Amino acid sequence: MAAAPGGSVLVLTGPDDVTADLVLRILANRRVPVVRLDPGRDPHEGAALTARYRTGDRSGTLRTPSRALDLDQVRSVWTRRPSPFEGPPELSGQEREFAASQSFWGVGGILASLPGAHYVNHPWRNRAAEYKPAQLAAAGRSGFLLPSTLITNDPEQAREFTAAQAGGAVYKPLWNTRYQADGEAQQVWVREVRPYEINAAVAVCPHLFQARVDKAYDVRVTAVGGRLFAVRIDSPDLDWRQRQSLMECTPITVPDRVAHAVAAYLDQCQLAFGAFDFAVTRTGDWYFLECNPNGQWAWQPDAVTGAIAEAIADRLEHGPDLTDR
Known part of the structure; x- marks a missing residue:
């Protein structure tokens, strides 16, 4: 409407x-x-x-x-x-x-x-789109490339999966749950995981394991309706969020195939905004990692941040009819 x-x-x-x-x-x-x-x-x-x-x-x-x-x-x-x-x-x-x-x-x-x-976005659509299993399912239907992923609380299944990944595997949390150690807030970053590290503690709750993408760099695509704003992220860390002071961001063009998949994803999830993360290989394959339906975006280069702010203002002022043309 x-x-x-x-x-x-x-x-x-x-x-x-x-x-x-x-x-x-x-x-x-x-x-x-x-x-x-x-x-x-x-x-x-x-x-x-x-x-x-x-x-x-x-x-x-x-x-x-x-x-x-x-x-x-x-x-x-x-x-x-x-x-x-x-x-x-x-x-x-x-x-x-x-x-x-x-x-x-x-x-x-x-x-x-x-x-x-x-x-x-609508708050109920935001919440529904924050479930990582739902993200992966929607991404597969939208035409994105996906790293092989396992979500399980079965330690044996986890060991078998990680051992089968020729390029290695990573662990990432299903939700950034608040966690403290000795009164200090802690952040669980994406990290490499090896079969011998997996023990019975996996049975306590579901864990997400994923094939490690042999990436050349990361990309963040901020989508405001049909308007896409993308930056290439070069970082020494597996998870670029861990030390953002060390990363370098430069604008990059989104391939048509990825742009079409972004549009399909937003349509499926009924989102007007989405912050998409990709790992890009040396051969130019863009692998979908996740979409935060309410992701931060003001950390990007000033020109990109300013353009995103203008696009969101356009959307709020005019709605989707004019801004998506």
Whole structure:
């Protein structure tokens, strides 16, 4: 459904999201009205959300300390990086858990059901597209090349798989779960794994093992509808995210075959935005690794970052009809 012309853009994100600020400045310069809301926190800090339903009609309002918004006049919703629904901080125990749950289903449900609004992306589509098994299945149907992949909690299957990969195998987590050691936040990076390293602990939960691609470099493709922005990433690390200060990024052209697969993937997953990661071999084969439906993009070269910000602003202002032509 097309965005409501002349309505406001609703941005769902936390207070310190500097990436969102890049787009908001563009919209401000275009004089597009914007309301910013952190649905996980702001209702506890003075914001009020109301929705009314009756036969043949619905209406709603959002009031923040500085704005009042008719929910029927929202032209688009940008789901960026909202805080999780954790309940009011003055509550504790079951009371806080109850309030958090009611907010998730109530506030989250209202904001995901705005008539006529164009979502970038719809929060339910974001969540569905974050499952790595679903990503791999959609990527296969879209025409991407895929590294051989095994997801299992069977140690024997894992050992057999890793031993069968002539170029080696890697392990990657299925989700970036919060983890601490000695009070310090830890990150699980993609790493090489050998059959002898696999033990009974694999049985505790599913693990993702993948054939290691003999890559010449990585590529990040940021898709905003039909507009693609790609950078080649040269890094000394298997996982370039581990030491981003050491990587080099240069713009690169996306092959037609990959561009068609990106479009098919976005269509399957009902996404308006996606951050695709590829490993590219020396012979020019692009292997799909994953698609983050809400990936960060402001770390790229200034010209690329600026172009992505403009494309997202176009999408939020005009919807898909004009921006995808």
